[in-house]
Amino acid sequence: MLSELELPEFLINAIDAGIQHIYSYGPMAEKTVVLVPEVLSSQVGNVADAIGMDTETVSYVLGMFLCYPLGLIMLGIPYGKSRHLFSFLLGAFLLQFTLGVQWIHHLISSLVAYAMILLLPRSTLKTALPVFAVAYITLGHLHRQYINYLGWDLDFTGSQMVLTQKLYMIAFNLYDGELLAKGKEDRAAKKLAKYSLKETPGLLEFLGYTFCFSTILAGPASEYITYARACDGSAFKTPSGKPCKPPSNLIPTLKPLAISLFCLGVHLTLSPMFPLLNQTHPQTGTPFILQEEFLAQPWFFRYFHSWMGLFALREKYYFGWKNAEGAANVWYSGFDGFDEDGNSLGWESSNNINILGFELAQDLQSATKNWNIKTSFWLTRYVYMRTNGNLFAVYALSAFWHGFYPGYYMFFLSVPLPTICDRMAKKKLGPYFSKSKYTLYGIISFLATSISMNYMILPFVMLAYSWSWDAYQTNYFFGHIGCIIYYVILAMLPKPKAAGDKKKVA
Numbered sequence: 001m002l003s004e005l006e007l008p009e010f011l012i013n014a015i016d017a018g019i020q021h022i023y024s025y026g027p028m029a030e031k032t033v034v035l036v037p038e039v040l041s042s043q044v045g046n047v048a049d050a051i052g053m054d055t056e057t058v059s060y061v062l063g064m065f066l067c068y069p070l071g072l073i074m075l076g077i078p079y080g081k082s083r084h085l086f087s088f089l090l091g092a093f094l095l096q097f098t099l100g101v102q103w104i105h106h107l108i109s110s111l112v113a114y115a116m117i118l119l120l121p122r123s124t125l126k127t128a129l130p131v132f133a134v135a136y137i138t139l140g141h142l143h144r145q146y147i148n149y150l151g152w153d154l155d156f157t158g159s160q161m162v163l164t165q166k167l168y169m170i171a172f173n174l175y176d177g178e179l180l181a182k183g184k185e186d187r188a189a190k191k192l193a194k195y196s197l198k199e200t201p202g203l204l205e206f207l208g209y210t211f212c213f214s215t216i217l218a219g220p221a222s223e224y225i226t227y228a229r230a231c232d233g234s235a236f237k238t239p240s241g242k243p244c245k246p247p248s249n250l251i252p253t254l255k256p257l258a259i260s261l262f263c264l265g266v267h268l269t270l271s272p273m274f275p276l277l278n279q280t281h282p283q284t285g286t287p288f289i290l291q292e293e294f295l296a297q298p299w300f301f302r303y304f305h306s307w308m309g310l311f312a313l314r315e316k317y318y319f320g321w322k323n324a325e326g327a328a329n330v331w332y333s334g335f336d337g338f339d340e341d342g343n344s345l346g347w348e349s350s351n352n353i354n355i356l357g358f359e360l361a362q363d364l365q366s367a368t369k370n371w372n373i374k375t376s377f378w379l380t381r382y383v384y385m386r387t388n389g390n391l392f393a394v395y396a397l398s399a400f401w402h403g404f405y406p407g408y409y410m411f412f413l414s415v416p417l418p419t420i421c422d423r424m425a426k427k428k429l430g431p432y433f434s435k436s437k438y439t440l441y442g443i444i445s446f447l448a449t450s451i452s453m454n455y456m457i458l459p460f461v462m463l464a465y466s467w468s469w470d471a472y473q474t475n476y477f478f479g480h481i482g483c484i485i486y487y488v489i490l491a492m493l494p495k496p497k498a499a500g501d502k503k504k505v506a
């Protein structure tokens with residue numbers, strides 16, 4: 001059985017004392033849980049017991065579906081402060097409904113962040129607020145790992161991860177707004193000018209954004225300006241201010257909802273058939289794919305089982321993101337607005353996953369662009385572009401944002417291998433082959449990407465170092481070794497000829 005990392009006794013005592021001090025404020029925090037009737041909580045508990053699931057999971061799923069009728073109510077609320085108030089109160093209700101007293105973390109960090117926005121110069125804010133947001137989620141992750149190592153219980157860190165992105169983004173939105181107002185040269189600020197904020201949002205508007213009910217449980221983290229346009233009605237005007245008739249939101253709402261239900265069904269069906277962790281004791285028991293009986297099976301069978309298990313696990317994320325997409329589109333917060341000619345710009349603001357784009361990706365870059373899209377935007381716009389293209393900063397922040405289990409870092413340290421191979425292949429082989437997905441080269445690229453990606457990601461599920469290492473070892477490190485061999489072969493190939501001499505062969 002895996003044990004927690006051993007720490008010096010003085011450090012354990014100090015950590016325990018700090019945690020107990022924070023816990024001492026628990027009775028005060030419990031008094032703030034006033035939006036959820038006791039009868040509702042008890043009924044959810046009865047439902048959970050009846051279907052054999054934990055109360056937290058049932059509350060979470062019910063909370064996500066509640067966003068749809070709440071979105072319909074939002075449609076009937078006049079534009080302006082009343083919408084911000086409703087967004088805040090309903091977001092607080094959903095957090096109290098799903099997390100109970102832990103909702104207070106969201107409120108405290110939001111209020112501290114707003115105080116920083118009011119008090120700090122914009123040049124300081126763009127650093128101080130992201131540092132605060134990342135520090136808060138970091139402490140949350142460390143606390144979770146310390147008191148519940150390898151546990152999968154629902155806690156505040158999930159919604160806090162979304163809030164971290166929002167606080168990070170709005171700090172730069174305000175900084176960019178000041179730069180642009182003063183006419184200062186800044187390439188990133190100019191490129192992201194449409195998201196900049198020249199004025200500080202009011203407290204109600206800010207809380208409505210950070211607690212936005214339709215995305216608070218599963219994201220995605222939208223830009224403040226996108227949220228605000230849905231609340232003040234400017235989403236239904238052209239850039240010059242000409243009013244436009246809102247497009248129908250029926251299909252943009254029902255389509256992702258239907259997809260989310262389908263994905264939930266796939267997850268619930270396949271997960272028990274292709275388990276990855278220990279089915280009885282996932283936190284402490286040897287993972288299913290590392291048990292002796294399973295390892296006695298042929299490797300191809302074992303890898304296929306892992307591939308299907310990971311596919312089933314991804315369906316849970318697809319459910320959450322697609323469900324949240326539909327909930328946002330109910331009240332048009334996922335609507336992109338109109339161009340100057342009055343043409344609809346689409347509904348991409350709420351889309352966080354391109355399922356087929358990810359599952360059928362021909363390279364890791366395409367897979368990354370189609371997975372957790374808004375997180376990718378956050379890292380690109382507010383980390384990569386703000387650090388002069390520093391990939392180390394991007395990977396480091398992404399790792400910190402996820403948490404501190406060794407499995408995360410084994411994955412992030414492994415990913416550069418196939419990434420380098422992808423780039424080399426595009427330079428050495430890409431010019432000779434058609435980019436179509438339906439050619440032999442396209443099919444081989446898809447298979448290679450899927451096989452390597454589902455191998456590399458195993459530590460993300462195993463989490464513990466020993467389990468992650470064993471997951472790679474029982475697969476004979478084929479992904480790492482294969483990438484190294486592939487890279488060596490590519491390096492020996494001659495450079496492609498000039499563009500006029502290239503000939504597509506497949």
